[in-house]
Amino acid sequence: MKRHYNFSAGPATLPTEVMQQAADEMLDWHGSGMSVMEMSHRGKEFMSIYHDALQDLRDLMNIPSNYKILFMQGGAIAENAIIPMNLVGMKPQPATADYIHTGHWSGRSILDARKYCKVNIAATAETSHYTHVPARDTWKLSTDAAYVHICTNETIGGVEYHFTPDVGDVPLVADMSSQILSREVDVSRFGVIYGGAQKNIGPAGVTIVVVREDLLGHALPICPSAFDWKVVAENDSMFNTPPTYSIYIAGLVFKWLKRQGGVPAIEKVNIAKAALLYDYLDSTEFYRNPVAKDCRSRMNVPFSLHKESLNELFLDGAKERGLVQLKGHSSVGGMRASIYNAMPIEGVRALVDYMRDFEKQHG
Structure with a gap:
């Protein structure tokens, strides 16, 4: 069987060897006579999987010892509510939180x-139709904010932070759903890092939350216990049944990433993949990428054809070549190539070759 090059924004492509290992272990994990899907989340078999995944993620991200790693559910969208419910209690009510608006997900x-606090939009990219990250010196932060929130990579718009903003002593909270593990990050500069796993980590179902310990224990009274970070941390993410199979696959991906040389090595590959695609886009007027060059995402590359009437023909031809899931998000149209860690550079080369051939035929 020949696998397609899958450019989906999420759930996204996974490393082939991870998928093969999961297939080999599906019915009998390490001689246990059980699938991981069938294991008790508190049994010794799954707990060994869980602790390995926990340590491997801590190693890969160089997470300091004063940070907790939580495996939660609900995706980044659930965390949109869970974050203020856990953090605004640090301030007298009604509290304020600062947000930087760079696109759909922020x-x-x-x-x-x-719904839970006063929101100060400290900066917005609205005037550019969300095609850039506002410069840090333009942000109008509150004097008493409970936290500052950013989305480090806008999956739909293809805008990425290539810097970590200094916000002083206020906790910096980052949605890293589509950027996590793709580049080196100094975790100590953040109060909270979170993201859905279904892009660079594994299948949908598990949400990663990395939270500094001093930010635990401030949940509002209305916060459900299953969403209270302190409760989840005290129970090693086992307060309720976690998404066990998603954690298992995430653990396999972590080990795969370590075999590639870790985050520094995969970042070099990601830089090369993105450069290959952007260099071609910049060389032609047949395709267009709208994002400011200094804010372009390495993970999600939106582009449009010079004639919208060619879109379906482009997608049909791409599928014939084994290049799938290139249709852009419905809110913006056009095309989008998501080139996460598991997308090999050969896939990006195949895409550029096809785009070049298509331009010759229809330009």
Whole structure:
């Protein structure tokens, strides 16, 4: 069987060898006579999987010892509410939180946060139609914010932070759903890092939360116990049944990433993949990428054809070549190539070759 090059934004492509290992272990994990899907989340078999995944993620991200790693559920969208419910209690009520609005997903975060606190939009990229990250010196931060929230990579718009903003002593909270493990990050500069796993980590179902310990224990009274970070941390993410199979696959991906040389090595590959695609886009007027060059995402590359009428023909031809899931998000149209860690550079080369051939035929 020949696997396609899958450019989906999420759930996204996974490393082939991880999928093969999971297939080999499906019915009998390490002689246990059980599938991971069937194991008790508190049994010794799954706990060994869980602790390995926990330590491997801590190693890969160089997470300091004063940070907790939580495996939660609900995706980044649930965390949009869970974050203010856990953090605004640090301040007298009604509390304020600062948000930087760079596109669709930060916008979704703002909408949910407004249910639990006053939101100050400290900076917005609205004037550029969300095609850039506002420069740090333009941000108008509150004097008493409970936290500052950013989305480090806008999956739909293809905008990425290539810097970590200095926000002083206020906790910096980052949705890293589509950027996590793709580049080196100094975790100590963040109060909270979170993200859905279904892009660079594994299948949908598990949400990663990395939270500094001093930020635990401030949940609002209305916060459900299963969403209270302190409760989840005290129970090693086992307060309720976690998404065990998703954690298992995530653990396999962590080990795969270690075999590639870790985050520094995969970042070099990601830089090369992104450069290959952007260099071609910049060389032609047949395709267009709208994002400011200094804010372009390495993970998600949106582009449009010079004639919208060619879109379906482009997608049909791509599928014939084994290049799938290239249709852009419905809110923006066009195309989008998501080139996460598991996308090999050969896949990006195949895409560029096809784009070049298509341009010759229809330009």
